[in-house]
Amino acid sequence: MRIHITDLIDGDILSTDTFNTYGLHVLSKGTPLSSCEISKLLQHQIDYVEIHSRVAEHVPMRTIESGLNPKWLPTVEPIYQNAVNGCEQLFQDALHNGRIQEADVIQSFQPLVDNFKMERDVVSMLLLLNTKDDYTYQHSVQVGMLAYYLASWLGYEEKQAVKIGQAGFLHDIGKCRIEDSILNKPERLTEQEYELVKQHTVYGHDIIQRSFGDTLHATVALEHHERTDGTGYPNRISGDDMHPVSKIVAVADVYSAMISSRVYQKKRDLLFVLRExxxxxxSELDPFTTHTFIKHMIPNFIGKRVVLTTGESGTIVMTHPSEFFRPLIQIDDQFFDLTVDRNLEVKHVYM
Known part of the structure; x- marks a missing residue:
């Protein structure tokens, strides 16, 4: 049986020899898999392997919902939570001292990069780790990592991609000056409250500028809610005047906000979010940056279960590089190419 490596469990046995994309032999047929072997597959960027059928396969519910095997949780969850806690401490420092320390930013964010850079299924990773608690801090962590990934996909070198990830990590630091009663309000904000929230961009720019000077991080904090059509805030600048990294963080910011659970918002369907x-x-987001993001996220849906508009359930077996939202679907022994069957559409994706 063919299986994605994030769905492997201890005790699975390879049924064929496994090679990487360069043709190098990685693991032999008959190898029992444990965390060590699975880590080796990750390092060689192998997505799928062939294993012997399991005698009795029990897939925990959390795996079905997320697509990422829960056995990774003991490794990645503490790192993620430490970053969330570190972000909270940075917010507290910014509130009480008016500035933050660069060493604290690196200490909080760099372990994420070091431990998550090889993770291929970004979609599942974020959903599995995301909770309703500490939305503001989790959102900052997610935007930092998404900005790092997106910068890498856009061709930035590793050192610069990390710097861009840090800018994403700090993009909302100005919210430390907004009252929690407004930030966490379960109902729709009043016009006056919304105007107060919009000031977090100016506050963030001020905090970072006082901390590090007039840096990229400060620019991103100010511009991440600007829009290419000039409808954003705080200065209603257009795309030509936005910093390229602000455009990257804007995409990451919107995506993270839409997939997150909050007191007033349920998680939206993942394909709906990418369509949005x-x-x-x-109109609002830079097209090249956004399309690059979508192109790299869409392959994460391969192997995921879907419900079509007809009510039928199937599995995505292939995605298309141009028609992002019309994959090849397998239902039992039949295959349906949604680029051909234009009357069919994916209604919901099960992660």
């Missing part, structure tokens, strides 16, 4: 980003790329 695609729609926004023709």
């Amino acid at each position: 980003l695609y729609r926004m790329s023709f």
Whole structure:
């Protein structure tokens, strides 16, 4: 049986020899898999392997919902939570001292990069780790990592991609000056409250500027809610005047906000979120940046279960590089190419 490596469990046995994309032999047929072997597959960027059928396969519910095997949790969850806690401490420092320390930013964010950079299924990783608690801090962590990934996909070198990830990590630091009663309000904000929240961009720019000077991080904090059509805030600048990294963080910011659970918002369907980003790329978000993000996120859906508009359930077996939202679906022994069957659409993706 063919299986994605994030769905492997201890005790699975390879049924064929495994090679990487360069043709190098990685693991032999008959190898029992444990965390060590699975880590080796990750390091060689192998997505799928062939294993012997399991005698009795029990998939925990959390795996079905997320797509990422819970056995990774003991490794990645503490790192993620430490970053969330570190972000909270940075907010407290910014509130009480008016500034933050660069060493604290690196200490909080760098372990994420070091431990998550090889993770291929970004979608599942974020959903599995995301909770309703500490939304502001979790959102900052997620935007930092998404900005790092997106910068890498856009061709930035590792050192610069990390710097961009840090800018994403700090993009909302100005919210430390907004009252929790407003930030966590379960109902729709009043116009006056919304105007107060919009000031977090100015506050963030001020905090970072006082901490590090007039840096990229300060620019991103100020501009991440600007929009290419000039409808954003605080200065209603257009895309030509936005820093390229602000455009990266804007995409990461919107995506993270839409997939997150909050007291007033349920998680949206993942394909719906990408469709919404695609729609926004023709007006509010930079199209090249947004389409690059979508192109790299869409392959994460391969192997995921879906429900079609007909009510039928199937599995995504292939995605298309141009028609992002019309994959090849397998239902039992039949295959349906949604680029051909234009009457069919994916209604919901099960992660």
